[in-house]
Amino acid sequence: MEEVLSTLVRGLGFGSLYAMLAVSFVIIYKSSRVISFAQPAMMLAGATLVSYLAGPVGFYLAVPLAALGIAALGLGIERATIRPMIGRPVFVIAIITLGLDIAIRVVVNVFIGRDVRQVGDPWGLSTVEVLGLTVQQRYIAMIVVLVVVVAALFSFFRYSRWGLAMRAASLDQETALVQGVSVGTAMAMSWAMAGGLAAVAGAFVGTGGGVDQSTWVIALKALPAIIIGGLDSIEGAVVGGLAVGVVESFVAAYQADVAPWLGQNFSLVSPYVLLLLVLLVRPYGLFGTREVERV
Amino acid sequence: MRNTARRGAGLRRRRLMAVSLTGLAVLAAGCRGGGEDPADGGDGGGDVATDVGVTSEPCPDAVNADNGCIYLGTLSDLTVGPFAAAGPLIIEGQEAFWNRVNEDGGIGGYDVDVTEYVRDNQYNPQVTNQVYQEIKPDVLALAQTLGSPMTAAIVDDLDAEDIIAAPAAWSSLYLFQDVIVESGASYCAEAMNGVDYAVENDGIQSVMAIHYAGDYGADAAAGAKVAAEANGIEFTNVETTAGADNQAAAIAAIREQAPDLVLISTGPTETATIVGQAVAGGFQGRVMGSSPTWNPAILQSPAAPAFQAAFQHLGPWGPWDAETDGHAAALEALGDVQPNEFYLAGWFWSYPLKAALEAAAENGDLTRAGLREAAEGLEEIDFEGVLPEGTGNYAGGANEAASRATYISAIDPAASTGLAPVAEAYTGPTVEAYEFTGPCYEVEDLG
Numbered sequence: 001m002e003e004v005l006s007t008l009v010r011g012l013g014f015g016s017l018y019a020m021l022a023v024s025f026v027i028i029y030k031s032s033r034v035i036s037f038a039q040p041a042m043m044l045a046g047a048t049l050v051s052y053l054a055g056p057v058g059f060y061l062a063v064p065l066a067a068l069g070i071a072a073l074g075l076g077i078e079r080a081t082i083r084p085m086i087g088r089p090v091f092v093i094a095i096i097t098l099g100l101d102i103a104i105r106v107v108v109n110v111f112i113g114r115d116v117r118q119v120g121d122p123w124g125l126s127t128v129e130v131l132g133l134t135v136q137q138r139y140i141a142m143i144v145v146l147v148v149v150v151a152a153l154f155s156f157f158r159y160s161r162w163g164l165a166m167r168a169a170s171l172d173q174e175t176a177l178v179q180g181v182s183v184g185t186a187m188a189m190s191w192a193m194a195g196g197l198a199a200v201a202g203a204f205v206g207t208g209g210g211v212d213q214s215t216w217v218i219a220l221k222a223l224p225a226i227i228i229g230g231l232d233s234i235e236g237a238v239v240g241g242l243a244v245g246v247v248e249s250f251v252a253a254y255q256a257d258v259a260p261w262l263g264q265n266f267s268l269v270s271p272y273v274l275l276l277l278v279l280l281v282r283p284y285g286l287f288g289t290r291e292v293e294r295v
Numbered sequence: 296m297r298n299t300a301r302r303g304a305g306l307r308r309r310r311l312m313a314v315s316l317t318g319l320a321v322l323a324a325g326c327r328g329g330g331e332d333p334a335d336g337g338d339g340g341g342d343v344a345t346d347v348g349v350t351s352e353p354c355p356d357a358v359n360a361d362n363g364c365i366y367l368g369t370l371s372d373l374t375v376g377p378f379a380a381a382g383p384l385i386i387e388g389q390e391a392f393w394n395r396v397n398e399d400g401g402i403g404g405y406d407v408d409v410t411e412y413v414r415d416n417q418y419n420p421q422v423t424n425q426v427y428q429e430i431k432p433d434v435l436a437l438a439q440t441l442g443s444p445m446t447a448a449i450v451d452d453l454d455a456e457d458i459i460a461a462p463a464a465w466s467s468l469y470l471f472q473d474v475i476v477e478s479g480a481s482y483c484a485e486a487m488n489g490v491d492y493a494v495e496n497d498g499i500q501s502v503m504a505i506h507y508a509g510d511y512g513a514d515a516a517a518g519a520k521v522a523a524e525a526n527g528i529e530f531t532n533v534e535t536t537a538g539a540d541n542q543a544a545a546i547a548a549i550r551e552q553a554p555d556l557v558l559i560s561t562g563p564t565e566t567a568t569i570v571g572q573a574v575a576g577g578f579q580g581r582v583m584g585s586s587p588t589w590n591p592a593i594l595q596s597p598a599a600p601a602f603q604a605a606f607q608h609l610g611p612w613g614p615w616d617a618e619t620d621g622h623a624a625a626l627e628a629l630g631d632v633q634p635n636e637f638y639l640a641g642w643f644w645s646y647p648l649k650a651a652l653e654a655a656a657e658n659g660d661l662t663r664a665g666l667r668e669a670a671e672g673l674e675e676i677d678f679e680g681v682l683p684e685g686t687g688n689y690a691g692g693a694n695e696a697a698s699r700a701t702y703i704s705a706i707d708p709a710a711s712t713g714l715a716p717v718a719e720a721y722t723g724p725t726v727e728a729y730e731f732t733g734p735c736y737e738v739e740d741l742g
Contacts (some may be wrong), residue, residue: 014540108373109374109379112380115378115380116567118592124431125571125572170681208571209597210567210596211565212617213379213380214537214538214562218538221540252543252546256544264533265534267541267544
């Protein structure tokens with residue numbers, strides 16, 4: 001039982017990171033109708049920035065500073081490369097983000113250098129006893145951060161003027177414009193928020209082991225998460241991310257015993273199996289908006 | 296500490312003197328032969344037959360303006376691939392190596408240039424083939440081809456064109472590719488030695504290989520399996536993939552089976568995750584890592600105490616702090632750089648190519664075919680003490696060419712790259728008796 005619970009906590013810990021990344025994808029998708037493949041690079045840039053800032057200002061201050069920095073980067077990217085493409089096919093924009101991803105990573109790699117960089121987090125691999133269960137402190141930190149971030153996001157979208165404006169713009173841009181919402185600003189804000197979120201996730205990805213040039217790959221785990229949750233749903237992204245983390249963690253821990261015939265490393269495939277199962281039942285994802293089709 | 300430094304400095308001075316004396320002798324020999332052989336120290340060319348990648352004009356920024364130029368190409372991972380951090384260091388090591396060759400007068404009246412044709416293979420076979428085709432008309436041989444899938448993409452063409460190449464890896468596959476001039480023991484031999492050493496010193500009863508698929512990880516796992524069978528101990532095999540977040544299954548396997556020895560063949564980040572988490576979870580056994588598993592930055596990570604307690608590193612040659620003539624020469628040529636094993640690798644991987652070029656120049660045939668013939672005829676390569684004497688018998692076939700010595704290091708934060716030698720040129724009974732009949736990972740069935 002104890003092992004089951006610690007597997008669950010590990011799954012929820014990593015799942016929280018996937019969820020944060022998934023939310024960042026979804027925020028961009030809702031505003032621009034495009035999946036930004038630059039998110040892995042944003043995450044890597046954020047983690048690297050934290051690794052530089054943690055020394056002088058400490059981890060706790062480094063994370064929000066890095067989030068602001070990467071948010072500014074997101075803003076810049078939106079202004080410089082996405083804004084001029086409005087009205088063009090979203091496919092083109094998606095390809096642009098692919099190019100951006102590579103370009104940003106090449107620059108960030110210079111700052112990462114050849115070694116693994118530490119983010120200076122206070123937890124390392126230390127464990128703590130919670131109700132008789134030994135769990136790594138960083139998993140708890142990840143879960144707490146997800147809760148805080150999601151609560152902040154939901155209240156932002158629910159109660160703040162700008163949150164409402166962004167929701168309106170994502171629902172129907174023209175109507176929002178007519179109502180006096182600055183759709184451009186809403187879009188720019190979404191890219192900035194997504195950048196900041198990716199940076200926070202990156203900082204926590206770096207806990208325990210550090211950041212190196214290949215860390216960006218982790219961000220791709222958010223892709224099955226957003227499809228599972230429904231591309232345009234933030235709740236869906238959270239649930240999808242946590243589901244991916246938990247499923248992966250359990251399959252990694254038990255599949256070798258329970259179903260050895262599936263071969264080694266089945267845990268890597270498990271999020272996609274979950275994705276297929278979900279799509280069979282709900283083609284728009286768990287929380288996705290059903291598209292209206294005229295037949 | 297200070298004492299060692301002083302001793303090191305003394306040693307270096309003596310070596311410097313030895314090197315200068317050798318240089319003088321070479322110079323004297325060159326002068327004597329100068330009258331008879333116009334190729335010697337003369338107008339670059341002359342009696343030596345050449346075809347592609349060798350010019351009678353001096354190299355750009357030549358050390359010896361009177362010499363001709365031999366161009367060697369480099370296909371390395373410089374920007375976006377997983378070894379983009381290592382590629383530039385390997386190149387720097389290799390540049391330092393050939394620079395010294397040039398400062399010693401070059402080879403057969405030619406300087407060697409390794410800087411003109413450096414291309415980024417992006418760790419992508421397609422790109423590799425493309426940049427290879429670009430530089431092919433201008434180079435005699437390849438001073439570096441990084442990555443097995445990349446090398447595989449061009450090896451048939453290398454073979455057809457008689458272009459020999461120094462690999463930047465230690466797969467046992469290279470023993471069976473004639474145009475590849477490899478150095479150092481393969482991952483396979485290294486793993487055999489690791490298991491033998493742990494049986495001898497720690498009396499282990501079981502070993503678990505945690506490894507990538509393919510000619511790196513599976514090569515090491517195959518070696519571990521052979522050694523486990525030879526020693527009559529239990530062997531289990533866990534395949535894993537890249538990514539610190541993808542190691543949960545490997546860690547679970549360690550926790551469940553609690554082997555006496557875990558032998559890891561992944562990247563350094565994965566190794567740090569596996570070792571850190573396994574030890575944090577109460578694992579008490581020993582851990583060994585193939586040569587690419589170590590990165591000194593691990594010492595700054597939370598996994599550092601676990602590494603110091605349980606980890607031993609297997610290497611094809613001694614680490615930065617090892618004391619051989621080759622190490623001393625490399626360190627002196629590299630100057631004031633932040634210590635990193637990849638610099639040394641670039642240097643040491645270059646010895647076979649130098650030996651082949653010298654042999655070809657001596658035969659008066661610096662054509663591609665001539666160079667290949669010279670390489671295939673090498674019976675011993677002078678590694679300046681880095682590898683045991685008698686290493687590099689390419690003429691005797693794969694089994695004779697295979698290096699079998701492993702340098703085992705413990706983790707010590709005081710060492711330049713964190714590696715402190717515990718056993719030098721260790722050659723266990725398993726590898727001693729093993730006959731290399733094909734790449735280990737193809738010959739041995741991992742199940």
